[in-house]
Amino acid sequence: MSQTKDILKNNLWDNNPILIQILGICSTLAVTNLLSNTLIMTLGVSFVTALSSLTLSAIKKLIPRKVRMIVQTLVIAFYVIIVDILLKAYSPEISKNLGPYVGLIITNCIIMGRAEAFAQSNPPGLSFWDGLTSGLGYMSVLMLIAFVRELLGFGTLFGYRVMPMAFTSGGYNWTIMVMAPSAFFLVGILLWISKSIMLKNETGGKK
């Protein structure tokens, strides 16, 4: 029981995939300008991470070391195809918005990272839990970024208008929030905040 709790805490904060390891931001940052896209995308990533960790942990004894990487990639690609087909069937609109980025979940470093670092040496159940919580840690950070970007860029949250219309029109709108650079700035600032808190905790603990 305590082990599952440790994994949860570790993946959500102490070892957060984005804030600490800076992994896997490649494919998902691009869709963080809208909350709904980000939610679907990160759910997809969590799904793939959890199930591929589970699968790879279950079959780890059967895979020769030499072809490990390619087997991992194929298992991941298999789950990504499932996500892609499900999205196309149930929400074609979002699938179209996400464009190539659904396919790019395959090369998301978090999934490979968890498979390599955790699933290799742990039982399937724990690996599944580890993959899922990594996905959640990933989701929480990206949702925060998407929240700021959608609120300041479009004045909406999940497509509902929150800010007055005047906020996003009439030449005062923050076009930069809709475009790529803002995502880099926001991740940078989040890293700054989280690292400062951690540094403070460290020095506080020593005193």
Next chain:
Amino acid sequence: MSPILNPFSLFFASIFTSNILLANFLGMCSFISISKDMKSSNGLGLAVTFVLVITGMANWAVLHLILIPLGLEYLRYIVFIVVIAAVVQILEMVIDRVSPALYMSLGIFLPLITVNCAILGVVLFIEIRAYTFVQSIIFSLGSGLGWWLAIMALSAIRKKVDKAPVPAGLQGAGITLITIGFMAMAFIGFSGMLQVQ
């Protein structure tokens, strides 16, 4: 989708305004970790450009000559990633045989490239935007050069930033990401001139 017919526009748009890294966020993982060192950045940039052009051509051919005629498009992710892995593997062997000197400088980067999002990203863009064979070559070459340019620029900036008094919490990845943000702003500044769709 309005494909840009002029190959020069496509070439420059894929290097600058629609830079694969700064506008589409592809290839970030290795970008941040490798850009610490200028020499490795150069090697990786060269390797990425090289692999991009070859996989761009190979995957275009596989898609249009095998997958679409057989109606197997839903398998494309698996097929693309296998083609990329195979091309990287073959390339590694060929370079090792033909030019050991080049192998020494590129060798360690080649395995990393299989899981570089920029490669798969470019292949998927080629598919979604329905480029022709020639357009695919131009687009993948431009994207590769754009990635190379971005990583060289960043590693040069990081050399200077290393000596600057950065606040403790911002050191390392934090300041790097903010630097990338400024670079992205500069690159996107060109987007009034031309855009690639």
